[in-house]
Amino acid sequence: MLRFFSVTVGSLIIAVAYNWFLIPHNILSSGISGIAMIIGILSPLDTGLMNFLLNLPLLIIGYIKLGRDFILYSILSVVVLSVALYVIPIQAVAHDVIISSVFGGVLTGIGVGIVLRSSACTGGFDIVSLLLTVKRDMPIGTILSAMNGIVVIISGFFLGWDAALYTLVSIFVTGKVVDAVHTRHIKLTLMIITSKGEDMKQRLLDSVYRGITVMDGEGAYSKTERKILMTVISRYELTNIKGLIQDVDPQAFVNITETVEVVGLFHRG
Template sequence: MNAIINKLHIKDTLTDYVYLILGILSINFALKGLLMPNHFFDGGITGLSILLHEKYHFDIDIVIVLLNLPLVALGYKLVGKKFFFKSLIAIVLLGVCLRWLDVPELTHDKLIISAFGGFFIGLGVGFGMRGGCALDGIEVLAVYTGKRVGFTMSEIILGLNLVIFLIASAFFGLEKAFYSMLTYFVASRTIAYVVDGIQEFTGMTIISSKSEEIKRYLVLEMEKGITIYKGERGFMKDSFEVSADVDIIYTVVTRLEVRRLKAALHEIDPKAFVFSQSIKETAGGVLKRKEH
């Protein structure tokens, strides 16, 4: 048993460092191949580093390491020792890549720079998060600040980035700031896809008088696992004392299957009560990942 656990730990560690290296290379590609040659910005600590590089001509590799180090150290307290050491290694390696690994300038098309610069930045940060580290310390700062001021992490990150973009607009004009906002938006959406997975899941709860037909459809036609809760339905305003036992069906589907299931439910029981909720991750059970 211990041998199996050790093998799993080794595999997880190797996977984490593969993600870490891919994230570093992706950020280096975005910065040196797209954003920096064209004086574009991003949000977060990366964006602030580019801003200082453009305004005061500091070396980007030194600035990005120095700005991230205090936040990585803060992560030791907030997240843990493993996170701290991984993030420290990742930030130092990112600085080394920015100093020594050259990337040719790829294009001067502003839309391509903004969109794909954001994509590769988001890909890099997302890979870093999948690997258990921070390649941009703004999330750590947001967690730390949020515990003291009462704002959500998203609100704090948005506020910090607005300050960066306002400074960028003052120094380099509104056009650059607007393109930089687009870069940040693309990066943030890419991070969400990389961290949460492209294949999002939806939990569906179904209450219907035709629960047997719905159960048969879910299990036999869609090959889904289901969980049944026992409940009561009724309790209407004009007949509050009248109720009946009912099976409450819960299942998990991919977002590609939601429309198919809703259409089937409408055919089986147009009066069925259905509500859904987004699920970030699933494990175990009976779950088809793709719709065939």
């Protein structure tokens, strides 16, 4: 319930940022939402409707290729955001463009950070990046930067280069606030000791896209055989994985340590 509430509130904050600070001044957000904004500004089509339609095929593919729980809550975020964009009236709260771009970026960053802390995303380029890293193990930061650069260039051609520069300001501020709210870059090492090793392994593989190493273990005192599962995850996945572990084996022993560096094959989704 808390996770559902957090994803909903974060998505509503993003919608307020868009309709009250960014869209009235032709300032775009990053990702698919930015493309939806361009369409909404230049045509009679509603931004919320376009945001949903553009994200729909990505969410379907993500549901098939990525973790189920992650995508289900991401679908919730996209639906809430799209409906809120449709319902909340577009009106400028501040008339200064710079203030609007900065404050809109701050609100967007807070909303996105809350959604990410709930082990979900707002759809769009995040899902595209995750899918590409699954296929080619490409660095997600580079992919996102390239795709957001395309959005800025498109906004320059269609809305003017002043709007493109204000969009850059908004995207930059959003990124800084997201980093402050949600430490997504932090990696954690999980060591799970459980008597339900096969069930635990399968549940994790079905729900989270991470490699898992399985080892045999034995209790020194009880002499009971155990399975030891070790994996490295991103910080934003921890909430989801802790819930999964609790569901499969409430008696499992879990050691969580912060990872200084990861060398080798690791999908940075």
